[in-house]
Amino acid sequence: MEKGPPRLSDLKIVASRPSDLSKAWARYYDRLAARFVEQIDRRRFNVILEAGCGKGQLTIPLLRRLPRNVKMIAIDSSKGPYAGWLKELSQKLQTARLEKRVQPIKSDARRIRGIEDESVDIVVSNELLCDLPYDSQLEKALTEFYRILRPGGLMIHGEWSSSPAAEPQAFLVKHWPSWTPDQLFSIMRKNGFHDFRVTYFETTIHFGYENALEELQTWGATEKFLRHNDEMLKREGIELPYEHIVQCEK
Numbered sequence: 001m002e003k004g005p006p007r008l009s010d011l012k013i014v015a016s017r018p019s020d021l022s023k024a025w026a027r028y029y030d031r032l033a034a035r036f037v038e039q040i041d042r043r044r045f046n047v048i049l050e051a052g053c054g055k056g057q058l059t060i061p062l063l064r065r066l067p068r069n070v071k072m073i074a075i076d077s078s079k080g081p082y083a084g085w086l087k088e089l090s091q092k093l094q095t096a097r098l099e100k101r102v103q104p105i106k107s108d109a110r111r112i113r114g115i116e117d118e119s120v121d122i123v124v125s126n127e128l129l130c131d132l133p134y135d136s137q138l139e140k141a142l143t144e145f146y147r148i149l150r151p152g153g154l155m156i157h158g159e160w161s162s163s164p165a166a167e168p169q170a171f172l173v174k175h176w177p178s179w180t181p182d183q184l185f186s187i188m189r190k191n192g193f194h195d196f197r198v199t200y201f202e203t204t205i206h207f208g209y210e211n212a213l214e215e216l217q218t219w220g221a222t223e224k225f226l227r228h229n230d231e232m233l234k235r236e237g238i239e240l241p242y243e244h245i246v247q248c249e250k
């Protein structure tokens with residue numbers, strides 16, 4: 001049967017109540033993992049490295065969709081607001097009985113420890129580049145990705161787009177402004193990558209009032225900000241921005 005374009009209702013995951021939240025995030029990341037696998041297409045690969053894997057939000061659904069013979073290396077610096085996240089990943093992997101398929105490494109993406117030159121087929125990340133907001137930080141990470149990738153290897157990076165999914169929320173997210181695809185194109189090209197492509201992941205989550213408050217707090221919103229926007233949040237909730245996904249080759 002021919003697959004038509006997705007309906008708008010399929011692209012919006014709704015988390016109205018607190019009890020909807022974890023399921024909504026799981027659906028979101030499962031769809032995102034499906035998109036990453038689609039981008040990999042029919043390439044042959046044995047080793048994939050995820051940089052900034054966090055607590056495995058993408059790692060686990062991605063692993064479930066990858067062939068069993070693929071080895072994943074998951075690196076994260078796991079410090080500051082993210083302290084303990086890598087440990088959480090290890091626990092989740094055990095529970096899901098996936099621990100044999102992943103090697104978690106505590107390491108900064110700007111100086112990747114224990115990974116040899118040209119030993120990785122694919123590097124992926126999600127919401128990592130926004131944590132490397134200066135040219136020099138991003139360039140250091142790109143130099144490392146270039147070093148560990150084999151010639152012809154692929155990189156795929158997803159990031160919340162700097163345009164909101166719904167007005168008037170452009171100002172809400174601490175992560176903004178993220179890198180634009182144009183900026184990424186020029187900096188990745190300068191660092192030796194080619195065949196640059198950008199696509200958009202159109203799935204978003206609509207958070208009802210209580211979930212919106214919780215999400216905004218984790219994104220760094222102040223009490224003053226929350227009080228000031230309380231009426232709007234009650235009326236409209238908030239919507240996660242879309243992601244851009246950039247892809248290029250060594």
Ligand SMILES: C[S@@+](CC[C@H](N)C(=O)[O-])C[C@H]1O[C@@H](n2cnc3c(N)ncnc32)[C@H](O)[C@@H]1O
Pocket residue numbers: 051052053054055056057058075076077078079082085107108109110125126127128131132
């Ligand atoms: C916003 S979280 C994203 C987590 C997960 N990838 C996701 O999609 O939800 C950013 C993650 O990148 C990690 N990170 C930030 N800067 C890093 C760096 N320089 N090297 C390695 N990991 C880093 C953080 O520790 C955190 O786990």
